[in-house]
Structure formats: structure tokens, C-alpha cells
Amino acid sequence: MNGRRVTIVDVAARAGVAISSASSALNGRSGVSQATRERVQEAARELGYVPSLRGRSLSTQRAFSIGFVLHRSLEVLEADPFFGAFIGGIEQAISPRGYALVLQVGSTLEEAEGRYRELAANRRVDGVLLNELRIDDSRIDLVQEIGLPAVGIVPPIDSFPLPCVRQGSAAGVRALVRHLVELGHRNIAHVAGPPGFVHSQERIDAWRGALEEAGLATGALIPGDFTYDGGRAAADEIAAMAERPSAVVCANDLSAVGLMIRAQELGWSVPGDLSICGYDGIALGTYVRPTLTTVQASPRRVGAAAAELLLDLIDDPEANALRHVDLPAGELVVGTSTGPVA
Amino acid sequence: MNGRRVTIVDVAARAGVAISSASSALNGRSGVSQATRERVQEAARELGYVPSLRGRSLSTQRAFSIGFVLHRSLEVLEADPFFGAFIGGIEQAISPRGYALVLQVGSTLEEAEGRYRELAANRRVDGVLLNELRIDDSRIDLVQEIGLPAVGIVPPIDSFPLPCVRQGSAAGVRALVRHLVELGHRNIAHVAGPPGFVHSQERIDAWRGALEEAGLATGALIPGDFTYDGGRAAADEIAAMAERPSAVVCANDLSAVGLMIRAQELGWSVPGDLSICGYDGIALGTYVRPTLTTVQASPRRVGAAAAELLLDLIDDPEANALRHVDLPAGELVVGTSTGPVA
Numbered sequence: 239m240n241g242r243r244v245t246i247v248d249v250a251a252r253a254g255v256a257i258s259s260a261s262s263a264l265n266g267r268s269g270v271s272q273a274t275r276e277r278v279q280e281a282a283r284e285l286g287y288v289p290s291l292r293g294r295s296l297s298t299q300r301a302f303s304i305g306f307v308l309h310r311s312l313e314v315l316e317a318d319p320f321f322g323a324f325i326g327g328i329e330q331a332i333s334p335r336g337y338a339l340v341l342q343v344g345s346t347l348e349e350a351e352g353r354y355r356e357l358a359a360n361r362r363v364d365g366v367l368l369n370e371l372r373i374d375d376s377r378i379d380l381v382q383e384i385g386l387p388a389v390g391i392v393p394p395i396d397s398f399p400l401p402c403v404r405q406g407s408a409a410g411v412r413a414l415v416r417h418l419v420e421l422g423h424r425n426i427a428h429v430a431g432p433p434g435f436v437h438s439q440e441r442i443d444a445w446r447g448a449l450e451e452a453g454l455a456t457g458a459l460i461p462g463d464f465t466y467d468g469g470r471a472a473a474d475e476i477a478a479m480a481e482r483p484s485a486v487v488c489a490n491d492l493s494a495v496g497l498m499i500r501a502q503e504l505g506w507s508v509p510g511d512l513s514i515c516g517y518d519g520i521a522l523g524t525y526v527r528p529t530l531t532t533v534q535a536s537p538r539r540v541g542a543a544a545a546e547l548l549l550d551l552i553d554d555p556e557a558n559a560l561r562h563v564d565l566p567a568g569e570l571v572v573g574t575s576t577g578p579v580a
Numbered sequence: 581m582n583g584r585r586v587t588i589v590d591v592a593a594r595a596g597v598a599i600s601s602a603s604s605a606l607n608g609r610s611g612v613s614q615a616t617r618e619r620v621q622e623a624a625r626e627l628g629y630v631p632s633l634r635g636r637s638l639s640t641q642r643a644f645s646i647g648f649v650l651h652r653s654l655e656v657l658e659a660d661p662f663f664g665a666f667i668g669g670i671e672q673a674i675s676p677r678g679y680a681l682v683l684q685v686g687s688t689l690e691e692a693e694g695r696y697r698e699l700a701a702n703r704r705v706d707g708v709l710l711n712e713l714r715i716d717d718s719r720i721d722l723v724q725e726i727g728l729p730a731v732g733i734v735p736p737i738d739s740f741p742l743p744c745v746r747q748g749s750a751a752g753v754r755a756l757v758r759h760l761v762e763l764g765h766r767n768i769a770h771v772a773g774p775p776g777f778v779h780s781q782e783r784i785d786a787w788r789g790a791l792e793e794a795g796l797a798t799g800a801l802i803p804g805d806f807t808y809d810g811g812r813a814a815a816d817e818i819a820a821m822a823e824r825p826s827a828v829v830c831a832n833d834l835s836a837v838g839l840m841i842r843a844q845e846l847g848w849s850v851p852g853d854l855s856i857c858g859y860d861g862i863a864l865g866t867y868v869r870p871t872l873t874t875v876q877a878s879p880r881r882v883g884a885a886a887a888e889l890l891l892d893l894i895d896d897p898e899a900n901a902l903r904h905v906d907l908p909a910g911e912l913v914v915g916t917s918t919g920p921v922a
Contacts, residue, residue, distance in 0.1 A: 301704075326657040338647075340681070342681070360644070362643075362680065526869075
């Protein structure tokens with residue numbers, strides 16, 4: 239282990255089980271077989287694993303603050319109302335309970351990790367929220383290693399090793415594709431989120447799956463990055479295609495708005511020449527013309543639920559160590575940016 | 581003084597001078613006459629004034645955090661990209677200097693005051709930013725009373741008793757009115773910001789003054805509140821007028837967008853039937869059609885400058901006790917929401 243403290247991640251790996259199972263086994267919770275429990279306990283003994291008490295000591299010397307590190311460029315705070323809504327939801331949950339939000343920006347995941355370490359080392363916060371998780375996100379190990387209470391905002395997966403708020407976007411994306419298929423579209427492209435993010439991949443898979451279900455060929459997968467400019471670039475990419483799609487599902491609203499405005503600049507009618515959908519349900523989608531067909535995912539409710547769970551975890555680490563809060567999937571909102579295929 | 585600690589505000593009142601003059605006199609800075617200096621020192625002696633050392637003790641026991649309390653409804657964080665830009669600017673300035681932002685929401689000024697008191701009492705922050713000041717804002721006395729380093733974001737006034745970043749909106753509003761007058765408009769209304777705010781009043785005065793300069797009668801002053809829905813309500817108010825204005829200057833971009841979208845729903849052409857301007861320069865104004873004529877006030881730059889000044893103040897309270905940073909006025913951005921009078 240090269241002198242690094244042994245974490246539950248190491249124990250799980252040694253025992254060959256999911257981190258959640260290792261945690262359940264070591265904490266005497268149900269949901270694991272007796273055989274698994276014994277294998278995990280043996281692995282813990284072999285590795286010399288000592289459970290962290292940091293979380294508990296923090297709970298008596300509280301900072302009455304929770305941390306959120308945005309690992310995106312600063313511009314996104316202005317450009318994407320998703321984050322304002324999400325932060326508003328956090329405030330709504332923590333304010334009545336006497337907590338403050340410590341907000342930091344780390345424009346890369348590495349910078350973000352450094353910020354989490356500082357927040358923990360200086361006991362500035364009692365816990366943190368982890369959103370926009372990457373596939374194999376190193377922050378998950380990090381918070382366990384440094385004993386920092388953390389709540390993840392994740393798609394509905396079973397193996398997540400931390401308490402989390404789960405909201406799937408697959409059902410919403412499938413509803414968007416079905417809506418387009420009902421309008422007669424057969425060539426439906428996807429403007430993806432940035433690669434490596436769990437929710438980017440979830441939306442790609444859902445779009446592909448829904449096309450398959452409808453018996454349609456997979457459309458063009460256009461790279462994107464959740465930004466307005468990324469959406470504009472996608473329109474230019476579509477303009478250069480030999481066979482253009484008649485409809486596009488974008489990974490979020492902001493990129494859909496960028497795509498729509500660039501499409502209009504190129505002289506296309508929306509939805510006449512191109513139907514466009516977003517995802518998130520931010521107010522911006524109702525300000526543009528045509529109004530955006532999207533999925534209302536209620537980012538404010540997600541922020542509030544995650545912050546509530548984090549405060550519960552801080553208050554009672556044992557009872558909430560692996561609590562999952564499942565939020566309903568977002569609902570289809572049909573605007574005027576989608577219409578029958580020409 | 582009813583047992584309350586004597587503050588520099590009391591000394592200034594007793595001496596009959598501005599708070600800034602009292603501070604200069606007591607701190608041995610230039611800019612006050614010998615007579616004023618003596619009068620202030622006498623008032624301080626009579627009242628038993630003791631300068632607060634709180635700021636200095638904080639500087640050795642730092643929280644390495646600064647506070648910002650938004651005293652608006654939570655919705656505004658999502659709805660108005662101004663705040664995302666402003667907060668992004670703060671982060672841009674404090675992140676490289678190792679500071680974090682503690683963000684709180686107090687939906688009323690009273691609630692906001694309570695949050696500032698808590699932040700100071702618990703030493704959670706080393707200083708705070710005060711924006712959206714009200715006329716006779718009680719937070720100014722409060723931060724002086726509790727010895728909490730603070731930086732204000734204010735219009736260019738001389739008498740502000742704290743270090744501040746000054747940016748006027750009057751020049752920008754006058755430029756908007758002149759732009760409309762050049763297009764032939766003679767009946768120019770104003771959708772105001774919420775009453776009681778310094779910057780609401782500044783914009784009303786600038787709109788009135790510019791009309792006067794142009795030799796035009798004052799147009800309709802329509803109440804507003806900086807929100808999208810307030811802008812929509814203003815459109816309905818205009819619809820009910822016997823003599824409708826041909827152009828409107830709104831106190832901010834978000835209300836201008838609400839006005840524009842409601843105007844379009846009412847079947848009016850923008851700018852054909854009504855020219856519309858905003859103020860702030862948020863990205864939203866470039867997403868809507870027509871694009872918004874506005875003033876680019878760079879809220880991100882304002883946030884960054886204020887945060888820089890606050891960190892300087894925390895580092896060296898004496899040298900920065902009354903420092904003013906003047907930012908250039910915002911520049912006119914002509915979109916397609918304004919056109920010649922019909």
C-alpha cells in the first residue's frame with residue numbers, strides 16, 4: 239500500500255466484493271451473505287484496516303458548513319442556470335438547519351480534489367456533495383481515505399459506495415426519443431455530454447437503447463460538452479453532414495439552446511428543418527423561441543435532497559452510511575422546438 | 581447609547597461629519613482639515629469610543645473564507661445569471677489566494693442581517709461583501725458595530741463609510757436613452773428595479789435626467805422588481821395604457837426579457853411596436869430573439885474586484901480601510917430589440 243492508509247476500497251478489492259458490500263459487512267448491516275461477511279472481515283484483518291473515526295470527531299466539533307466544489311470552468315456558473323438551481327436547492331435545505339455552503343471552484347478534477355483535501359484538512363466543512371461524477375471518479379476514494387462525510391448525486395446504480403441521491407436520466411431521454419419517433423422522425427442524432435462523465439454515458443446509452451427499441455438505426459453521435467458554444471459547434475457539424483438528421487436530442491438544455499440559435503443563424507427552420515430537444519428543464523428553455531422540448535429534472539430538488547441527506551449523515555453517520563434517496567425521473571415537457579418530420 | 585458599543589457611526593454623528601471623515605480623522609489619514617480632526621477626536625473622547633480590534637485579531641486567526649449573503653429569494657440564483665456571473669468573479673479572485681466563499685441566502689434584509697451576525701460571531705468568515713445596497717442600509721452600521729471587515733459594491737458616491745467597489749449605472753442608462761432618442765423615440769418608459777435600492781433609484785434618476793437633457797417629457801415609470809415575471813407584468817401594464825410608450829428601458833436584463841416575451845405573446849412586434857432595452861449584459865440577452873440591446877456591466881469583473889479588495893482589506897486593514905476602486909461604466913451593446921420608431 240506504499241504507506242498510504244488502508245481504506246475500505248482496498249478491503250473490498252482484496253475480498254473481491256463491491257465497496258457497498260464491504261461496508262455493510264464491516265458495519266454489521268444486513269444485505270450481505272454470511273460468506274461475504276467473513277471474506278470481507280478476513281481481508282480487513284490481512285490488510286490491517288482501521289475504520290476512520292474522523293467523521294465522528296467532526297460531528298462534535300462542527301463547522302456547520304458543507305462544501306461543494308464545482309469542477310468546471312467559472313463561466314458555467316453564469317452560463318448554465320442548472321448550477322444556480324442546484325445551489326439554490328442546497329441553500330433551501332441547509333439554511334433552516336443553520337448550515338452554510340462553502341462553494342469552491344476547481345476547474346479540473348485534480349484541482350477539485352485539492353480543494354476537497356483542504357476543506358477536510360482545515361475542518362472548514364462537515365461534509366461535501368459530489369456531483370457530475372466521472373466513470374471511476376477518484377473523489378470517491380478520496381473522501382473515504384480522508385474520512386470526509388460525502389453524498390453523491392448519481393444515476394440509479396447499485397454499487398455506489400457512499401450515501402447518495404439517485405436520479406436517472408435514462409427514462410427521460412427515452413421519452414424524448416419516443417416523442418420524436420411519434421412525430422415521424424427516423425434519423426435522430428445525439429449531441430453528447432463531455433466524455434468520461436457517468437451522466438454523459440447514461441444519456442448516450444438511453445438514446446441508443448430507445449432507437450433500438452423503436453427498430454431504428456443508431457443516428458449520428460455528435461461530441462459535445464454541455465455548453466452553449468458546444469451546441470453551436472454541433473450545428474456546424476450537422477451542416478457538414480452528407481445526410482442530416484431531422485431531429486437531435488441534446489445532453490442538456492444549454493447545448494440545445496446553442497444548437498438551436500446556430501441552426502437559426504444557418505437559415506434552418508426549427509422545428510421545420512430540425513427538431514431539437516434538451517435535458518434539465520431550466521427556465522432558459524421557456525425564454526427562447528421556439529420553446530425547448532426537454533425533460534424537467536428539477537435540479538433544485540436534487541440539490542435540496544442531496545444536502546438534506548448530507549446533513550442527516552453528519553448528524554448520524556452510522557444510520558445514514560449507505561442511505562440511498564431515489565428521486566423520481568424527470569418528466570417530458572413538450573415545447574415548440576419539436577414537430578412532425580418534414 | 582443604551583449599553584450598545586459606541587461605534588464610529590456615533591462619533592461621526594456627534595461630530596457632525598461624514599463617517600469617512602471621522603475614520604480618516606481617527607486613523608491619522610489625510611483628507612480632513614485640522615478643525616475636523618479635532619472635532620472628531622473630541623467627540624470620540626466624549627462618547628468613550630474604543631476602536632475595534634476585532635478585525636486585527638481575526639487577521640491572525642483566519643477562517644480563510646469570505647461571506648456573501650444573498651438577500652433575495654432563492655429563485656433568483658437560478659433565474660438571474662447576474663448572480664452566477666458575480667459569484668464566478670468572486671471565486672476567480674479568491675481561489676488563487678486560498679480563500680473559499682461562504683454563500684448564504686436570507687430572503688429578507690432582516691434575515692440577511694442575522695446571517696452576517698452569525699458569520700461574524702462564529703468566525704466563519706474573515707470578511708463579507710455587501711451588494712444591492714438599500715438606501716440607509718442597516719448592514720453598514722452592522723458590520724462596523726460587530727467589527728466585521730466588509731466591502732460594498734456601490735454607485736459612485738463620496739460618502740460611503742466602507743471600502744468599496746464603485747460602478748455607476750447612470751452613464752449606461754443615459755446611453756440607452758440617447759440611443760432610443762436617436763432612433764426617433766419620444767415616449768420612453770422605464771421599468772424600475774424594486775423600490776428602496778440604491779441602484780434602482782440611480783437608474784430611475786438617470787432615465788429621467790436623460791429625457792430632460794433630450795428635451796422630452798418624462799415617460800411612464802412602471803414598477804418592477806428585477807425579475808422575469810415582473811417584466812411580464814410590466815408588458816400587461818403597458819397594454820392597458822391609453823397612450824403606450826414606443827420604447828422601454830428596463831432596470832435589468834432579466835425583466836427586459838420577461839417584458840419582451842410577454843409583448844410577443846400579446847402579438848406585438850419587437851422592436852416594430854415596442855423597442856426594449858435591458859441592463860447588465862448577461863448571456864441570456866444574446867440567446868433571445870430579437871437580441872437584447874443592453875449595457876455590458878460585467879458582473880463577473882465587479883465580483884472579482886470586490887473580492888480582491890476584501891482580501892486586501894483583511895491582509896492590511898489600516899491601508900485599505902477606506903479604499904475605493906472605481907470600475908469603468910458599462911458599455912452600450914446594441915442588439916436587435918431596439919429599432920426606429922414606427
